Amino acid sequence: MVTIKDIAARLNVSASTVGRALADDPRISSGMKQKVQEVADEIGYVANRAARMMRGVSSNLVGLIVPDIRNGFYSTIAHALSKCLEQDGFQLTLSETDDDRAVELRHVRELVSANVVGMILVPSAKPLPETVRLLKTMPHIQLLRQHAALGEQWFGIDDHKALALAVGHLLAAGHRRIAYVGPSTDLPTGAARLQGYRDALAPTNAWDAELEVCGSPSATDFGREALRRLLALEKPPTGLVLGAVQHTYSVLDECLSRGMRVPEELSVVGFGDEPGFRWWGSGLTTIGLPVSELATACGLWFLHQLRQRPPVMPDYRSMSTPTLVIRGSTRTLVPMPATSAQKPARAKSRSA
Structure with a gap:
């Protein structure tokens, strides 16, 4: 292993001078620092992080x-x-x-x-x-x-606004049976998204507890299982908003595996704007996040x-601030007058 002593021998200086130069010590001239770095690069010197830590030097x-x-x-x-x-x-x-x-x-x-x-x-x-x-x-x-x-x-x-945008878009399109699949509420983000969903529905009295399904945001099959449960209801939803990227992926997979026609059978608003979402079917309407x-x-x-x-x-x-990216995964049932909170600007998002 190449050491500071090897650099010192090449330059005919003391090891302490080399050590100070590598540590950018102000007592060492810029010319010497450059020479030391050139030799260090030439002979393949790598600083010993453990030794630096023992001297109390922070890492990078x-x-x-x-x-x-x-x-x-x-x-x-x-x-x-x-x-x-x-x-x-x-x-x-x-x-x-x-x-x-x-x-x-x-x-x-x-x-x-x-x-x-x-x-x-x-x-x-x-x-x-x-x-x-x-x-x-x-x-x-x-x-x-x-x-x-x-x-x-x-x-x-703004997680609250993200879900309010999604719900507002479906409300303006005439949907009233709007389901939500999102992260568990023990996470602060999950709690804010669920509240955004509920607050957006509140003026219409369209909230129904059986249309809420929350769980682990990283469980790869949770969205798939949640959609199955929602579609098995006596009165299934006409629209679905999602509150996590992984849930969006698994819901879309379940739609494909069931041969479900989106948005004819179910309008879907995703969460996040992954690169593939714009190519899913006629394009996924989703919440764009400036990640x-x-x-x-x-x-x-x-x-x-x-x-x-x-x-x-x-x-x-x-x-x-999130944005609503409107594509082809939602459809109008009976157009309803939109409130100011339900009028999202069409936006493009490059975030994930």
Whole structure:
């Protein structure tokens, strides 16, 4: 293994000089720093992260903790954050929890032990007390979901408005039997989406408890099973709004496997605008989410705080606005006068 001593021997300087040069010590001239870096690159020197940690030097790693990397929603976030952070020399390291708070704690412990400079996380429903304690020892920010115990630094989406837009679109098209399949309400995002669905239905007195089905947002077959249950009702829905990307995928799969004609038999409004959604049938009407833009804004704000010496994490909340992307998966039954809340602008979205 190539060491600092090997670089020092090539340049005929002391090992301490090389060490200071690699650490960007102001006592070392820019010319010497450049020579040291050139030789280090030439002979393949790689810094010993463990040794740096023992000297109390922070790494250049930023931890990202998400529930499910299979979800395009989170892969888009990871990509946008990685590109944002690398501009300042930081490297993103990714961890997956499957919304298991014990797994979440294990990842937080490992990242703390690796001396990461900070963490960005989509927290589980109820983080363990030890997770909360560890996160308070370093800069961190919550993304999409927020828990008061983890602080007031949060970047998210207006989940309430997202579902209100979807329901409002179907109401304006004359639907009254509108079902909802979405994430469990123990998650703050799930609770907000369900409330958005209910509030949008409230003025019409069209709410029916049997049309609500909530469950794990990462369960790949939950949407499929929920649709089967809804279609088996004595009075099935004419419209369906979805509150999670994975639920949207599985509902669409179930529609295909049943040979269901959408929107003739059921109008569907999805959640998120995955690339394939525009090609599904005559195109999926869905809620567009500015995921990439949200992640980039989060990353830039986080970098700004990390540049402070010492880093500061003031209270900050940012909520992005969803849009309704109208395609061919919904149809008009009996047109109804739309309220101002039910008049979505046609919009295009490139988010996941």
